[in-house]
Amino acid sequence: MSEPRTLVVIPAFNESAALPGTIADLRSVRADLDIVVVDDGSADDTAEVARSLGVEVLQLPFNLGIGGALRCGFRYGVRHGYERALQFDADGQHLASEIDTLLAPLDDGADMVVGVRFGADSDYVVGRGRKAAMGVLRVLTRWLTGRRFTDTSSGFRAFSRRMLERFAEEYPLEYMDSVEALVLAVRGGFDVREVPTAMRARAAGAPSNRRFRLAYHYLRLLVVLGSSRRSQEVVPK
Amino acid sequence: MSGRAHVVIILLTVLALLFILRLVRGGRLKAKYSLLWLSVGAFMLVLAVLPGPFDALTRRLGVDYEPALFLVVGLGFLLLVVVHFSYELSRMENRIRSLVEEVTFLRHDLDKSQGHPLDAHNPPPG
Numbered sequence: 001m002s003e004p005r006t007l008v009v010i011p012a013f014n015e016s017a018a019l020p021g022t023i024a025d026l027r028s029v030r031a032d033l034d035i036v037v038v039d040d041g042s043a044d045d046t047a048e049v050a051r052s053l054g055v056e057v058l059q060l061p062f063n064l065g066i067g068g069a070l071r072c073g074f075r076y077g078v079r080h081g082y083e084r085a086l087q088f089d090a091d092g093q094h095l096a097s098e099i100d101t102l103l104a105p106l107d108d109g110a111d112m113v114v115g116v117r118f119g120a121d122s123d124y125v126v127g128r129g130r131k132a133a134m135g136v137l138r139v140l141t142r143w144l145t146g147r148r149f150t151d152t153s154s155g156f157r158a159f160s161r162r163m164l165e166r167f168a169e170e171y172p173l174e175y176m177d178s179v180e181a182l183v184l185a186v187r188g189g190f191d192v193r194e195v196p197t198a199m200r201a202r203a204a205g206a207p208s209n210r211r212f213r214l215a216y217h218y219l220r221l222l223v224v225l226g227s228s229r230r231s232q233e234v235v236p237k
Numbered sequence: 238m239s240g241r242a243h244v245v246i247i248l249l250t251v252l253a254l255l256f257i258l259r260l261v262r263g264g265r266l267k268a269k270y271s272l273l274w275l276s277v278g279a280f281m282l283v284l285a286v287l288p289g290p291f292d293a294l295t296r297r298l299g300v301d302y303e304p305a306l307f308l309v310v311g312l313g314f315l316l317l318v319v320v321h322f323s324y325e326l327s328r329m330e331n332r333i334r335s336l337v338e339e340v341t342f343l344r345h346d347l348d349k350s351q352g353h354p355l356d357a358h359n360p361p362p363g
Binding site: 056057059071075076173 | 334337338340341342344345348
C-alpha cells in the first residue's frame with residue numbers, strides 16, 4: 001500500500017535562522033513528505049530562505065498570527081488534495097524522527113493526533129500566576145471536552161483529511177489557537193488522541209514577558225470557550 | 238428651553254442632515270448607513286420643532302428631568318450603533334483574512350509559473 005500523501009505545514013515568523021536546520025531534519029528522516037512553509041509576514045528573509053531550500057512557500061502579505069498562518073496552510077493542503085497534514089514548528093523544537101509516532105494513530109482512524117512532550121511540563125519553570133491560569137484553562141478544557149489532556153498547547157500535531165477540511169474552513173485565528181482547536185475538534189465529534197513524543201528544549205526564543213498581551217489572549221480564550229456550544233455537532237463521515 | 242435654543246438646534250440638525258446627504262452624493266457614505274443617520278436627524282428635528290409630545294412622554298414615565306430621558310435614549314441608541322459596528326468589523330476581518338489567503342495562493346501559483354518570486358525586484362511594502 002502506498003503511503004497517503006502527507007503535507008507538512010510549517011508556520012514561520014522570522015525564522016530564517018532556524019528554518020534550514022528544521023527542513024534538513026525533516027528531509028533526512030522523511031524525504032517523501034511535501035513541505036509548505038507559511039511565512040507569516042516576517043520582517044526577515046524567511047520566505048527567501050525557504051524558497052532557496054526548495055520547499056513550497058506561502059508568503060502572507062502581513063502578519064496574521066499563528067492561527068491565520070495555519071489555516072492558510074490547511075487550505076493549501078485541502079486544495080492540493082493531501083490526505084494528511086502535519087503541523088510542525090519552524091524553530092526546531094519538534095523532531096522529524098517522531099513523525100511516524102504521530103502519524104500512526106491516523107491509520108487507526110484518528111482525526112487529530114497531538115504530540116505530547118514526555119513528562120509534560122516537568123522541565124518548564126513557571127510562575128505561580130501562570131500556573132494558576134493554566135490550571136483554570138485545563139479545568140475548562142476538561143469540562144468542555146469531557147476529557148483530560150496532558151498538553152493542550154503542543155503545536156506538534158497530525159490531521160486526517162476530514163479534520164483538515166474542517167480546519168481549512170474554521171480554525172481559531174488568534175494566539176492560543178491550539179487549545180481552541182482541540183476543543184473545536186473534540187466537540188465536533190472528531191477522534192482526538194495524544195501520543196507521547198520526544199521534543200527538543202525550546203531554542204532560546206523570547207520568553208513571554210509580554211504579560212498584558214498574554215492576559216488579553218487568555219481572557220479572549222476564556223470567552224471563546226465559555227461561549228462555545230456544549231452540544232456535540234454531528235460530523236459527516 | 239428658550240426659543241433661541243430651539244432655532245439653534247433646528248439649524249444644526251438641518252446642517253447635519255445636509256452634510257450626510259452630501260457624503261452620500263459624493264459616494265463617501267453608503268446609503269444603507271446614511272439611512273440610520275438621516276432617521277436620527279429627522280427624529281432630532283421633530284423633537285426640536287415639537288417638544289410637546291416628548292415632554293408629555295417624560296412626565297408619563299415619571300421622569301422629573303426631561304433631558305434625562307433624552308440622554309438615556311440617545312446613549313442606548315449609540316451603544317447599539319457601536320455594537321453594530323463591531324459586528325460589521327468582525328465580518329470584514331473574516332473577509333479580509335480570506336482575501337489575504339486567496340492573494341497568497343495566487344502569488345504562490347504566479348511565482349511557480351514564472352519561475353521566480355514576485356517580490357525579487359519588488360518587495361512588498363511594510
